[in-house]
Amino acid sequence: MKRLIYFTLLAIFSQVLLAQQNNTMYFMQTLPQNKYLNPSYQNECKLHVGGAAIPVTGQVFFPIYMNYGNNGFAFKDLIQYNGDMDSLILPGFKGYDWDALQNKLREVNYITMETHINWLTVGYKYKDWYFGIDVNDKVEARTSFNKDLITFIHEGNGNTFLNEVANLGDLGITATAYTEYALSASKKISDKLTVGMSAKLLFGKLNIWTEKSIIDVETVNSDNYPIRVNADMVVHTSQPFFEVTDMYYDYVGDSMVFESESYEPDFNAVYNNYKNFGLGVDLGAQYQFNDKIKLYASLIDLGYIKWKTNVQTFTMDGEYIWDGYNFQPALTEDEELITEHNDSLKHQIISIYEPEMQQSDYVSHLTPKAYLGGTYQFNDKIRTGLLLRGSFFQHAFHPSITLSGNFRLTNWFESTVSYSMINNSYTNVGIGFSAKAKWFQFFMMTDNVLGFIWPQATRNVNFRMGINLIFGCNKQVSKTLIN
Amino acid sequence: MNLIRKNLRFTLKAIAIFSLLMQTACVKDHFDFDKVSKTVDYSPQVAAALAHTKLTARDIIRDYDDDELFEETADGFLYLMYDERVYSVRADQFISLPDQNNFPTMNQYNKTTYDVAPVVSGYHEFPEVPVLYDFIVDNNEQLDSVVFDALDIEITVNSSFHVEGILNLTFPAFQKNGQAFTSVVYPDNSGNYTYNLTTHLEDYRLIFDANRVLVNFNLKLIDGTVASGEELSINIKMKNMDFQSIYGYVGQHAINIPKDTVHIDIFDKAFNGQVYFHDPSLTITMTNFLGLPISIAFDSLYTYSNIIGDFNGYRYPGSNPLDINRPSNEGESANTQEYFNVQDFPELRQIVAESPKYVFFDVNGIVNPNGYVASPPNFVNDSSRFNVNMELKLPLEGNAVYSFVDTVALDIESNYEDIAKYFVEAEFRTVFDCFMPTNAYAQVIFTDSLYIPIDTLYKTTQIGERLINSAVLNNEGRAITPVRTITDIVFGNGPQYEHDINNLERVKYAVIIATVQTNLQNQVGQAFPLVKFYSDNYIEVKFGLKGQGRYQEPLD
Structure with a gap:
């Protein structure tokens, strides 16, 4: 059994970079964890407890959610098999x-x-209320680049980008590690409407944030191929691994110099760092439109973290046009003038972008997500759902759509099958299930099971698993089934 | 508990099966990194500006010469000025004062001449003897006075007196700060006394008495008198005379003016063509700081042209010989100017049209050509000069078809292997934004070490293939709108290219032949004989390169 668990985890982790946003979970009503997507959810059970902090169960079925998404290419598109x-x-x-x-x-x-x-999740139902306490560690990373960058690398600037602006901006990395303490409450306002909110204390651990990344390169064909480079970048970091102590242009070595000091990170100190404080909130609502149709809406991860420890901000802003070396001083054959001209040219190129480094606090925002969906209840055992999801980052809205079928064939087993259009990918078939035995509820799901079968062709994979201890729900479930 | 275990087993197995599906052949191929290709194949196309500059007419001419050649009128019309001092002579280079070694011996102190000497206070004092020495000159100089920077006076006294004496020599007209030069000698009573003294003098003025120098002698004898046969004689010499100024008449002197040239270096590299300057002019300015009359005789005016490869002689168009004005007062100068334009010297256009690299004259001169003239007297200073300047003024209005050639050493061989290996194609671009009234054609011929052509670039012999197209001109021949000309030369790696990089391995030289032609049409296509250059004219020169390289090599 242990070997099987080990092998399974290894297989999962080896594929962990292929996942997506776990839309499949949204309509799994038996799972307490769906409150992470809509805080108005109220679990059917009176009490649930889960998380890695729970002895035995928390370690055997380590509650983890992993997600990989790529809106552009699959592995086989990048590394091709011929x-x-x-x-x-x-x-x-x-x-x-x-x-x-x-x-x-x-x-x-x-x-x-x-x-x-998920270190801890607790939920308790009291009359029309449902209260929850959650502790999660979250690591979210995103890197981006413009299509022009690949064209630029492939073709150079002398083909497609003659007289065209190559947008090499949108290039950046944003990565945040933080601990989230959440207190949630959901209340049935009426027979039809349930609303919920989760208030979160956030404590940032590590961050790199490309706040702005504009790099335009234009080569003019109607002239002697002058190259205009416009750059406007702002990058923040809060990390304990190294510190850039100085940044300057070395005229002798003819290069930009970043003087830095590296530190041996004390991970305990990093993890126990509570100085980067932030707040967040999740909002959600459900509305029973009629006997068959139920509508859902939620807005999660609204929040910010103010970074104060080991902070550095790098900025660069300017436009330079390289129209060739001005050889007029060379005509004078005056060595002093030529040297001065060359030095001035180097200085000009660097100074025009005004690279600067500051050590001041900054505020980064979470990546908010919005969900809007509805379910149609065919009968007691089968529902279908439609979910629209959107996330907001880098000044853009990134939508996805998921169709799902939820099946609750027995009172101990719920399963779901979904089809999603995510990240411009149309081959995302998700599955998920939760199985209950006594006080244990095990669950596992993914938005794209095909990603595990053909990982080379997938652009989105995610995976969530865990185990809950649930109490006070058998009777209620039976009642629902009888109804 | 069994149920949990059952479900768990089922689930884990299902997950494991999914994961193992990856290991199927199809999936495995995509992740078998032992099969990663190891041959890099990268062929980017890169385009970049290489160099640029903006050249005004001033910049272009300064490329050949460091002098400030241009002058411009208020509206910016440009003149090219070649101003050269072709001759300069200082007075002391043709006037000198000879050493005076032959003043006669003064030997009047003996018993015969002064037998009875008056006795004054125990002294036997001879009467003062004034002597006028003739100052010998070489060119009939009539000297009124000379101020010396320096000279040496040598006095020799020989005495056979057996009595001691005191001899005073006074030069009353040889003064410094109002004090006459004197010298005192004390002959002894040995009977064979000899005295010799050379005195170095500076800044003394000598006033001549009709080319003669006055010296007064005074001799006193102490407690005794002169016996028969005894004599005291005095010799005076004036040597190493370096004058500061001379007044009077300095005589006739020939001035040997060596041939010197005006170097018109814009024509240095001319090998073919014709330049028409509409209104060139030549000015010869003679500046005389010497207070004496000078006459200059011009023999001929000569030019040397690279295009002709020989000298050409022309008659001198002005007064010949020419009397040079002299200044009225010391420290002043007087100019004598000879100005020639195309009206009084029509050959001037022809001279300029030959693209002369050098212009020079054959000149002889003489000072005081009419001999002695009492008034006004000559005055010369040792630093006074006589200068001859020649100024060729070329207003930049005209037309030209003008070619030049240059050879540049190239060595592609050392880099050839890399170029041929990584180089697919390169387009070398020249961009000329011309705001000048000129077109230009050019050829670049790559040759081997024996100057045998290998490849030729810019075969711009047709109007449509100009390397530089003139700016649009107005009716006055002035540039009003710049015109851009872009020329691309494509080098390729293979025989299918007109310019095959593989042919360039043997290149040792690049011979550049260029022809500049003034625009012959105005903006409406009318024939246009004359163009004008202004200070706002420019050519913006830009070079760019667009190339495709290819790196195809296995990784180690």
């Missing part, structure tokens, strides 16, 4: 099909990764 050559082809190597990659890319490509570890 059957004729029987080779894996990396970009820039012989036989690589750049067109195949570029055809897959979106204008702006995002790769997102999330890992949530």
Whole structure:
């Protein structure tokens, strides 16, 4: 059994970079964890307890949520298998099909990764109220790049980008690790309406945030190919691993110099750092439209963290046009003038972008998500649902749609099958289940089971698992089934 | 509990099966990193500006010469000025004062001449003897006075007297700060006394008495008198005379004016063509700081042209010989100017049209050409000069077809292997934004070490293939709108390209042949014989490169 668990976890973790937003869970009514997506949810059971902090169950079925999403390309698009050559082809190597990659890319490509570890979840039902306490560690990372960047790397600036602006901006990394303490409450306002809210204290641990990333490169074809480079970047960091102590242009070495000091991080200190404080809130509501139709709406992860420890902010803003080396001083054959001109040129290029480094507090925001959905109850055992999801980041709205079928064939087993259109990918078939035995409720789900079968072709995979201890729900479930 | 275990087993197995599906052949191929391709193949196209500059007419000409050649009128119309001092002579280079070694010996102190000497207070004192020495000159100089920077006076006294004496020599007209030069000698009673003294003098003025120098002698004898046959004689010499100024008449002197040239370096590299300057002019300015008359005789005016490869002589168009004005007062100068334009010197256009690299004259001169003239007297200073300047003024209005050639050493061989290996194609672009009234054609010929052509770039022999197109001109021949000309030369790696990089391995030289031609049409296409250059004219030169490289190599 242990070997099986070990093997299974290994298999899961080896694929963990292929996941998505867990929309499948949204309509799984037996799961207390769906309050993370809509705080108005009230579990059928009187009490539930779960999380990694719970002895035995918390360690055997480690409650974890992992998510990988890529709105542009799959693994096989990036690292291509060429059957004729029987080779894996990396970009820039012989036989690589750049067109195949570029055809897959979106204008702006995002790769997102999330890992949530649920240390504690407690829920208690009292009359029309449902209260909850949750402690989660969350790591959320996102990197992005513009399609033009790949075209630029592949073609250089001398083809598509002649007289066209190459947008090399949208390039950046945003990664945040924080601990979330949540107190939630849900109340049935009426027979039809239930609302809920989760208030969260956030304590940031690590952060890198590309607040602004604009890099435009334009090569003019109607002239001697002058190159205009416009850059406007702001990057914040709060991390204990290294500190940039100085930043300057070395005219002798002809390069930008970042002087830094590295530190041996004390992970205990990092984890117990409560100085980067933030607040967050989740809002949700459910409305029973009629006997068959129920509507859902939620807005989660509204919040911010103010970063105060080990903070650094790097900025750069300017526009430079390289129209060639001005050789007029060379005509004078005056060595002193030529040297001065060359030095001035170097200084000009650097100073025009005004690179600066500051050590001041900053505020980063969580990535808010909005859900809007509805279910249609065919009968006691079968429901279907439609969920629209959107997240907001990098000044854009990123939607997805999930159709689901929820089946509750017995009082101890609920399963769901979903189909999602996520990140411009249309081959996302999700499955999930929760199985109850006595006081134990085990659950596992993914939005894209195909990602585990054909990982090379998938762009979105996620996975959530865990175990809850549930109390006071048998009677209620039976009643529901009888009804 | 069994139920939990059952469900758990089922679930874990299901997950494990999903994961194992990855290990199917299809999936495995995509993750078998032992099969990763190891041959890099990267062929980006890169375009970038290489260099640029904006050249005004001033910048272009300064490329050849450091002098400030341009002058401009209030509206910016440009003149090219070649001003050269072709001759300069200082007075002391042709006037000198000879050493006076032959003043006669003064030997009047003996018993025969002064037998009875008056006795004054125990002294036997001879009467003062004034002597006028003739100052010998070489060129009939009539000297009124000379101020010396320096000179040496040598006095020699020989005495056979057996009595001691005191001899005073006074030069009353040889003064410094109002004090006459004197010298005292004390002959002894040995009977064979000899005295020799050279005195170095500076800043003394000598006033001549009709080219003669006055010296007064006074001799006193102490307690005794002169016996028969005894004599005291005095010799005076004036040597190493370095004058500061001379007044009077300095005589006739020839001025040997060596041939010097005006270097018109814009024509240095000319090898073919014709330049028409509409209104060139030549000015010869002679500046005389010497207070004496000078006459200059011009023999001929010569030019040397690279295009002709020989000298050409022209008659001198002005007065010949030419009397040079002299200044009225010391410290002043007088100019004598000879100005020639195309009206009084029509050959001037021809001279300029030959693209002369050098212009020079053959000149002889003489000072005081009419001999002695009493008034006004000459005055010369040792630093006074006589200068001859020649100024060629070329107003930049005209037309030209003008070619030049240059050879640049190239060595592609050392880098050839890398170029041929990584180079697919490169387009070398030149962009000229021309706000000048000129078109330009050019050829660049790559040759081997024996100057045998290998490849030729810019075969711009047709109007449509100009490397530089003139700005649009108004009816006065002035540029009003810049015109851009872009020329691309594509080098490729293979025989299918007109310019095959593989041919360039043997290149050792690039011979650049360029022709500049003034625009012959105005903006409506009318024939236009004359163009004008202004200070706001420019050519913006830009170079760019668009290339495709290819890196295809296995990784180690």
